[in-house]
Amino acid sequence: MSSPVRVRFAPSPTGFLHVGGARTALFNWLHARHTGGTFVLRIEDTDRERHNEEAVRAIYDGLHWLGLDWDEGAEKGGDYGPYYQSERAPVYERYLKILQDKDMIYEDAGALRFRSPRETVTVHDEVCGSIPFDLSNPGTHPDMTVRRPDGSWIFHFVNVVDDIEMKITHVIRGEDHLSNTPKHVELYQAFGVEPPKFAHLPLILNPDGSKMSKRDTGASVQSYIEQGYAPEAVRNYLCLLGWSPKDNREILPIEEIINIFELKNINRRSAGFDLDKCFWMNGQYLLQMPLERFADFSIPFIDQAGINYGTREALLPALALVKEKVKHLTDVPAWIEFFFNDDYAYDQASVEKALRADGALERLHVIGDCLTRLELWTAESLESAFKALATTLGLKTAALVHPARVAATGRSVGPSLYHLLELLGRDRVLKRLTRTREKFTA
RNA sequence: GGCGCGCUCGUCUAGAGGCCUAGGACACAGCCCUCUCAAGGCUGGUACACGGGUUCGAAUCCCGUGCGCGCUGCCA
Numbered sequence: 001m002s003s004p005v006r007v008r009f010a011p012s013p014t015g016f017l018h019v020g021g022a023r024t025a026l027f028n029w030l031h032a033r034h035t036g037g038t039f040v041l042r043i044e045d046t047d048r049e050r051h052n053e054e055a056v057r058a059i060y061d062g063l064h065w066l067g068l069d070w071d072e073g074a075e076k077g078g079d080y081g082p083y084y085q086s087e088r089a090p091v092y093e094r095y096l097k098i099l100q101d102k103d104m105i106y107e108d109a110g111a112l113r114f115r116s117p118r119e120t121v122t123v124h125d126e127v128c129g130s131i132p133f134d135l136s137n138p139g140t141h142p143d144m145t146v147r148r149p150d151g152s153w154i155f156h157f158v159n160v161v162d163d164i165e166m167k168i169t170h171v172i173r174g175e176d177h178l179s180n181t182p183k184h185v186e187l188y189q190a191f192g193v194e195p196p197k198f199a200h201l202p203l204i205l206n207p208d209g210s211k212m213s214k215r216d217t218g219a220s221v222q223s224y225i226e227q228g229y230a231p232e233a234v235r236n237y238l239c240l241l242g243w244s245p246k247d248n249r250e251i252l253p254i255e256e257i258i259n260i261f262e263l264k265n266i267n268r269r270s271a272g273f274d275l276d277k278c279f280w281m282n283g284q285y286l287l288q289m290p291l292e293r294f295a296d297f298s299i300p301f302i303d304q305a306g307i308n309y310g311t312r313e314a315l316l317p318a319l320a321l322v323k324e325k326v327k328h329l330t331d332v333p334a335w336i337e338f339f340f341n342d343d344y345a346y347d348q349a350s351v352e353k354a355l356r357a358d359g360a361l362e363r364l365h366v367i368g369d370c371l372t373r374l375e376l377w378t379a380e381s382l383e384s385a386f387k388a389l390a391t392t393l394g395l396k397t398a399a400l401v402h403p404a405r406v407a408a409t410g411r412s413v414g415p416s417l418y419h420l421l422e423l424l425g426r427d428r429v430l431k432r433l434t435r436t437r438e439k440f441t442a
Numbered sequence: 443g444g445c446g447c448g449c450u451c452g453u454c455u456a457g458a459g460g461c462c463u464a465g466g467a468c469a470c471a472g473c474c475c476u477c478u479c480a481a482g483g484c485u486g487g488u489a490c491a492c493g494g495g496u497u498c499g500a501a502u503c504c505c506g507u508g509c510g511c512g513c514u515g516c517c518a
Contacts, residue, residue, distance in 0.1 A: 044518070046518085133445075134445080154518095156518095175447070175511085175512065176513075178447065178513075179446055180513065200447085205511080210511095247456085247466095250455090250468090267448095267455085268447070269447090270510085272452095274469085277467075277469080280469085281468085287480095396477095398477055401477035404477090411479095413480085417477055417478080
């Protein structure tokens with residue numbers, strides 16, 4: 001019988017949430033949810049950086065957006081707080097005392113160092129296997145500093161102390177910590193505590209193989225929020241970076257991933273971040289998303305673009321027509337604008353192509369006559385009308401559809417013409433045909 | 443430099459000795475569908491880093507080389 005799983009995400013507040021950090025948080029969360037364990041959020045705001053509310057906020061916001069809820073920790077509370085390292089000085093003092101009493105700490109130029117036992121330490125990693133590290137040579141493995149002369153604490157020390165105090169059972173973190181882990185194990189042993197299980201995650205790289213840093217495109221979770229990604233799409237994509245269900249499935253509901261997620265199935269090789277694929281996945285999610293949810297996501301972007309659509313009820317039909325076109329939520333306003341603005345702009349290239357062609361404007365006139373007499377104003381009847389008219393005139397349907405589309409929307413691309421005309425309504429369509437003809441006849 | 447980890451199509455990956463003339467997905471190209479753009483369907487391309495072993499047989503095991511990354515800090 002092993003004790004209940006307790007995992008943690010322990011970011012330091014740098015002002016934004018990095019996708020690498022988000023992936024680390026995600027894998028911790030998945031392991032917690034898969035095992036029914038507890039996911040803890042601890043803020044590692046040590047050293048001179050004072051507790052910065054804004055920087056911490058960026059972490060909360062990113063995690064909330066991705067749906068990675070934590071059970072315990074910063075902003076939430078719990079039995080093992082405080083969850084900000086800046087508030088845990090007494091704990092660190094207490095643990096320092098333990099080592100001092102064992103004569104394992106000495107002073108060096110004002111700083112405090114941990115005296116390494118100088119043994120071979122084997123790290124047992126759920127992902128990488130068992131790796132022995134020979135720490136016997138002080139030249140290559142100097143005694144680690146645990147506290148600076150100014151009294152501030154070093155990461156390795158506080159990290160281990162907190163994990164002990166918070167009863168963390170699995171340390172799941174980036175592979176950049178693998179080489180630090182034997183040092184951490186020495187500390188656990190010095191405290192007489194059984195080390196937790198470790199799982200080191202492969203790093204996330206740029207497409208060119210370089211390390212992903214702040215400035216790189218797509219590095220910040222915030223950028224996905226701003227560009228109109230669906231959180232579940234980004235989360236799904238992140239799951240596939242270093243983990244796979246191994247059965248060729250890629251788009252999986254998160255419940256299913258929680259179900260089959262195993263630390264053992266995590267890869268060891270670092271993964272290049274493929275923005276194209278993330279983009280594609282977002283389109284897939286938007287395509288399959290229920291209309292109401294799509295509307296919830298879209299409305300902020302529509303509002304931001306200043307489109308006056310009236311009521312949500314009026315907006316929904318337009319969104320329904322356009323949903324399958326959208327790859328980024330930021331594109332929604334451009335797709336639907338013509339529905340709500342009679343003074344829509346004409347795309348120059350589209351005008352040249354569809355309206356400047358021989359006879360195009362005359363055809364607009366004929367179409368107008370035809371639509372005036374149309375009995376039923378539905379997509380189906382519109383379609384038959386266009387096709388019948390084309391046959392009568394000895395034209396391809398496209399020769400009527402293209403000018404009509406540009407006249408009614410100002411653009412040459414968009415959703416199904418017949419459905420769009422239906423939604424616009426006869427009066428507005430006829431006015432638009434006339435307006436367009438007059439505008440370009442001069 | 444030392445130590446550690448890794449190396450399958452451009453990218454993410456499947457593959458745990460024979461099922462692999464290496465499968466899927468993204469991207470790319472072509473075709474089909476079609477009122478446009480997408481979506482969808484079909485088709486295509488020069489992927490097991492290299493060299494030695496072990497074995498009847500290796501992408502899969504072992505050793506070396508190379509390359510990449512990480513750690514080596516009074517950064518986290």
